[in-house]
Amino acid sequence: MLTYSFEGTKESLYEHLYKCIRDDILSGTLPADYKLPSKRSFAKNLSVSTITVENAYNQLLSEGFIYSLPRRGFYVSEIFSETSLAKSGTKMNNFQDKSYVSQSDSGEVDHAVLTADFTSNNTSTDSFPFTTWAKLTRRVLSDSRERLMTNSPSNGTIELRSAIAEYLSEFRGIHTSPKNIIIGAGTEYLYTILMQLLGSNRLYATENPGYQKLSRILDTVGLSHIDIPVDSQGLNVEELKQSSANIVHVTPSHHFPTGITMPVRRRYELLNWAEPDRYIIEDDYDSEFRLSGRPIPSLFSMDMSGKVIYMNTFTKTLASTIRISYMVLPEQLAEQYYKKLSFYSCTVSNFEQLTLACFINEGFFEKHINRMRTAYRKKRDHILNIIKSGPLADISEILEADAGLHFILKLNTKYKDNELTDKLLNRGIKIYPLSYYGNNEEHAFLINYSTVPEDKMEEAIRIISDIIT
Amino acid sequence: MLTYSFEGTKESLYEHLYKCIRDDILSGTLPADYKLPSKRSFAKNLSVSTITVENAYNQLLSEGFIYSLPRRGFYVSEIFSETSLAKSGTKMNNFQDKSYVSQSDSGEVDHAVLTADFTSNNTSTDSFPFTTWAKLTRRVLSDSRERLMTNSPSNGTIELRSAIAEYLSEFRGIHTSPKNIIIGAGTEYLYTILMQLLGSNRLYATENPGYQKLSRILDTVGLSHIDIPVDSQGLNVEELKQSSANIVHVTPSHHFPTGITMPVRRRYELLNWAEPDRYIIEDDYDSEFRLSGRPIPSLFSMDMSGKVIYMNTFTKTLASTIRISYMVLPEQLAEQYYKKLSFYSCTVSNFEQLTLACFINEGFFEKHINRMRTAYRKKRDHILNIIKSGPLADISEILEADAGLHFILKLNTKYKDNELTDKLLNRGIKIYPLSYYGNNEEHAFLINYSTVPEDKMEEAIRIISDIIT
Numbered sequence: 001m002l003t004y005s006f007e008g009t010k011e012s013l014y015e016h017l018y019k020c021i022r023d024d025i026l027s028g029t030l031p032a033d034y035k036l037p038s039k040r041s042f043a044k045n046l047s048v049s050t051i052t053v054e055n056a057y058n059q060l061l062s063e064g065f066i067y068s069l070p071r072r073g074f075y076v077s078e079i080f081s082e083t084s085l086a087k088s089g090t091k092m093n094n095f096q097d098k099s100y101v102s103q104s105d106s107g108e109v110d111h112a113v114l115t116a117d118f119t120s121n122n123t124s125t126d127s128f129p130f131t132t133w134a135k136l137t138r139r140v141l142s143d144s145r146e147r148l149m150t151n152s153p154s155n156g157t158i159e160l161r162s163a164i165a166e167y168l169s170e171f172r173g174i175h176t177s178p179k180n181i182i183i184g185a186g187t188e189y190l191y192t193i194l195m196q197l198l199g200s201n202r203l204y205a206t207e208n209p210g211y212q213k214l215s216r217i218l219d220t221v222g223l224s225h226i227d228i229p230v231d232s233q234g235l236n237v238e239e240l241k242q243s244s245a246n247i248v249h250v251t252p253s254h255h256f257p258t259g260i261t262m263p264v265r266r267r268y269e270l271l272n273w274a275e276p277d278r279y280i281i282e283d284d285y286d287s288e289f290r291l292s293g294r295p296i297p298s299l300f301s302m303d304m305s306g307k308v309i310y311m312n313t314f315t316k317t318l319a320s321t322i323r324i325s326y327m328v329l330p331e332q333l334a335e336q337y338y339k340k341l342s343f344y345s346c347t348v349s350n351f352e353q354l355t356l357a358c359f360i361n362e363g364f365f366e367k368h369i370n371r372m373r374t375a376y377r378k379k380r381d382h383i384l385n386i387i388k389s390g391p392l393a394d395i396s397e398i399l400e401a402d403a404g405l406h407f408i409l410k411l412n413t414k415y416k417d418n419e420l421t422d423k424l425l426n427r428g429i430k431i432y433p434l435s436y437y438g439n440n441e442e443h444a445f446l447i448n449y450s451t452v453p454e455d456k457m458e459e460a461i462r463i464i465s466d467i468i469t
Numbered sequence: 470m471l472t473y474s475f476e477g478t479k480e481s482l483y484e485h486l487y488k489c490i491r492d493d494i495l496s497g498t499l500p501a502d503y504k505l506p507s508k509r510s511f512a513k514n515l516s517v518s519t520i521t522v523e524n525a526y527n528q529l530l531s532e533g534f535i536y537s538l539p540r541r542g543f544y545v546s547e548i549f550s551e552t553s554l555a556k557s558g559t560k561m562n563n564f565q566d567k568s569y570v571s572q573s574d575s576g577e578v579d580h581a582v583l584t585a586d587f588t589s590n591n592t593s594t595d596s597f598p599f600t601t602w603a604k605l606t607r608r609v610l611s612d613s614r615e616r617l618m619t620n621s622p623s624n625g626t627i628e629l630r631s632a633i634a635e636y637l638s639e640f641r642g643i644h645t646s647p648k649n650i651i652i653g654a655g656t657e658y659l660y661t662i663l664m665q666l667l668g669s670n671r672l673y674a675t676e677n678p679g680y681q682k683l684s685r686i687l688d689t690v691g692l693s694h695i696d697i698p699v700d701s702q703g704l705n706v707e708e709l710k711q712s713s714a715n716i717v718h719v720t721p722s723h724h725f726p727t728g729i730t731m732p733v734r735r736r737y738e739l740l741n742w743a744e745p746d747r748y749i750i751e752d753d754y755d756s757e758f759r760l761s762g763r764p765i766p767s768l769f770s771m772d773m774s775g776k777v778i779y780m781n782t783f784t785k786t787l788a789s790t791i792r793i794s795y796m797v798l799p800e801q802l803a804e805q806y807y808k809k810l811s812f813y814s815c816t817v818s819n820f821e822q823l824t825l826a827c828f829i830n831e832g833f834f835e836k837h838i839n840r841m842r843t844a845y846r847k848k849r850d851h852i853l854n855i856i857k858s859g860p861l862a863d864i865s866e867i868l869e870a871d872a873g874l875h876f877i878l879k880l881n882t883k884y885k886d887n888e889l890t891d892k893l894l895n896r897g898i899k900i901y902p903l904s905y906y907g908n909n910e911e912h913a914f915l916i917n918y919s920t921v922p923e924d925k926m927e928e929a930i931r932i933i934s935d936i937i938t
Contacts, residue, residue, distance in 0.1 A: 125618045134610045141603045149594045151789050153497070179497050185654040185792070185816035192661065196689050216812055220665050221690070320620055321819035323654070338497050343685055347654035347816055350790035 001045050013048050014055035025065050032078035064263020115428035116452045116460035123319040124451045136358045148350050154342040156183030159357035173301045180334040185323040185347035187313050205245035207235050209439035211256050234262035237269040246278045253287040253296045257437045257446050259400025274307035284312045286404040288369050291377045306330030383449050383457045391465040405450040411443050413468040427463045470506050470514050482517050483524035494534050501547035584897035585921045585929035592788040593920045605827045617819050623811040625652030628826035642770040649803040654792040654816035656782050674714035676704050678906035680725050703731035706738040715747045722756040722765045726906045726915050728869025743776035753781045755873040757838050760846045775799030852918050852926045860934040875917040882937040896932045
């Protein structure tokens with residue numbers, strides 16, 4: 001039987017086991033369709049608990065390294081078509097993130113009248129570290145006056161870019177120089193910068209269903225784009241290949257809005273698509289909030305040929321009202337950025353850049369993320385429990401609840417999506433169906449639970465079941 | 470100290486070193502004005518001969534990547550800005566602007582090497598109201614948590630827009646509703662928003678000489694623009710009429726860079742030009758600092774037919790590193806903005822929006838402006854006095870010194886603008902000629918005195934007169 005040593009490992013047992021198996025799959029030691037040992041026998045053989053094996057298998061499953069067949073067990077996936085292996089290399093030691101949700105258009109909705117808003121991406125007041133932030137702000141204002149008054153380079157202060165580079169290296173396995181990092185006032189702004197950098201004679205491919213705001217920005221600035229369907233493994237690369245798109249936007253860690261994680265095989269197919277003059281924009285919008293298992297490796301970290309542009313934001317992790325996002329450019333694009341676009345002033349205030357740099361450097365950001373992850377997990381478990389133990393249990397299905405701050409709730413209802421959305425809004429429940437994001441599927445709803453107070457959840461779910469039963 | 474590896478290099482050592490440094494300059498790793506190690510210590514550190522370093526430095530010098538200051542050493546040039554282009558004979562039209570400052574990647578610019586920088590628009594540390602700002606920030610962080618965490622509408626928080634509306638009404642004769650005010654992270658950002666609002670089938674007219682960054686943004690986003698000459702009364706409206714431009718950008722209160730104030734007759738001519746579907750962008754970038762006489766009425770306040778878009782910024786009045794600007798749209802355009810562009814998130818953090826709103830509402834902004842105006846007037850009088858009472862008196866002429874933070878100094882000199890600029894830089898004086906901004910006039914230099922310490926002014930003027938006499 002397959003065996004691994006746990007001697008000298010500093011990681012958790014499951015993480016170590018996950019990596020051992022993953023590396024053997026990547027190296028080809030474990031071939032496609034190889035049947036893995038059953039959890040129990042494997043655990044016994046390795047002298048670890050069954051839970052350890054289960055966690056490792058779950059992680060491999062969610063990343064697409066293995067697949068399972070009902071009542072038969074776990075098998076190694078066919079990761080590489082031969083060409084993609086040759087092209088992309090096999091660097092897999094990196095980890096990633098994600099973080100979006102529908103952003104409110106005017107922000108002027110009167111939230112007070114709602115019982116529960118499952119569409120909001122506001123950050124709740126009790127989750128922001130006000131005391132620490134106030135302390136760091138005070139210190140920056142008193143100790144860093146010279147730096148506060150010195151104009152930042154176009155791509156941001158060296159303090160914040162260095163802090164982000166270290167953070168990415170330590171927590172996401174992305175090793176990059178601060179000079180490849182561009183800081184901007186929100187991802188939307190960075191998209192417009194990226195569009196200017198990549199030039200106007202581009203055809204953008206966007207996920208369908210997907211992040212609608214990107215399509216809207218492309219329309220507004222007058223750039224062409226096409227929809228590429230998302231199947232059960234994420235963006236359909238075959239369809240992408242048949243298009244003449246040369247830029248593609250994806251959310252591989254946690255597809256918005258369906259919540260799918262793109263399996264590793266699909267990732268390599270996508271990387272393989274990225275020939276010269278093609279780029280992949282990896283939107284990693286809420287990866288910090290993967291609530292079960294390990295973070296999913298980023299496309300950026302798997303890419304050996306400088307074709308992936310990595311985007312992330314602090315609006316999900318810190319506060320939606322602090323407008324700080326960043327992108328990591330491949331070396332070559334970074335050089336073009338300096339030549340072509342560094343005449344732009346940085347859009348983020350020095351005051352907040354320097355405060356955030358301290359926040360990251362002194363470990364507060366990591367603590368904050370951990371605290372938030374725990375809080376969100378608790379919240380998610382709470383609402384899942386309410387759904388599963390109440391009248392909705394028999395007339396609904398929960399999908400993709402492992403990652404990020406939303407999951408999909410499929411409802412067995414006679415109402416059309418528009419009707420139900422209206423009826424719910426009249427009862428104080430704001431919710432968007434998947435069909436709002438371009439998907440054909442009816443009756444599937446996004447449950448963004450992150451800002452709904454726990455004590456409102458029971459009532460909200462009761463109202464939903466009242467209406468559809 | 471800077472270090473490079475020579476391992477495996479096949480080129481000569483000096484060539485390798487030259488390339489390493491050059492690449493770091495091109496990528497921004499070595500920022501403008503970065504002081505390179507002395508030849509001897511660098512050679513010792515790299516274990517190569519001093520000749521190797523000397524050859525590499527000479528190569529970089531001759532190609533303009535670095536510059537030297539006598540008895541001080543070698544420094545990285547600002548290669549992405551005007552100096553290098555001027556040196557290579559390229560027309561300067563693509564460059565620079567009223568808000569430019571030497572930018573560095575690392576933030577390690579050693580301004581100490583310059584005796585006086587007459588080109589900087591950094592706000593000096595002693596002019597920012599740190600104590601008041603810290604107090605207000607603390608209060609906002611403790612009292613306005615709910616508001617801080619509530620996403621602002623696309624055009625900014627109602628608090629800040631109301632404060633600006635009141636300020637404009639009281640001090641600028643502009644009476645508008647907060648709903649017509651759009652807040653954004655810097656005027657450059659607002660220009661890109663405005664370009665999206667006005668649509669792509671537009672021909673922009675820009676002042677020549679003028680704010681070159683606008684032309685650069687137009688080029689970058691792919692919009693057409695033409696130069697309209699500026700005469701002694703500002704933009705030549707007759708020439709504008711003969712063009713097919715339908716949008717014009719002007720700086721009527723204080724033309725950049727010449728400092729001309731547009732007389733009222735010309736203003737009405739310009740307003741008359743604005744037929745349906747034509748718009749005037751009024752950039753009022755430093756009107757608060759009119760140092761003699763009354764403030765000039767804004768075009769916006771003279772306009773009866775909704776054709777003027779008013780732009781202003783807090784980067785001049787408060788701090789160049791706090792990225793908050795705003796524009797006031799005519800009613801009809803504001804409505805289009807809501808329909809077409811309000812899906813964008815606001816680019817300014819709530820934290821700074823709310824702090825600034827308090828700062829304005831409680832009278833601190835007005836006090837600050839008054840204090841700054843007095844300080845700038847004193848500074849201006851000081852430098853004018855030095856010029857008028859010294860050897861420059863007979864060989865120079867001072868133009869447009871009533872308004873804003875810069876004036877024009879015409880020098881009677883045999884040197885061409887490029888030569889003189891270089892000579893001055895070698896002596897630690899950084900200064901730009903008007904010809905950098907598209908003007909044909911030689912020997913006229915912008916003196917932006919606002920950040921030059923008073924005790925350096927005498928020395929700076931002495932150096933200028935030493936060189937030209």
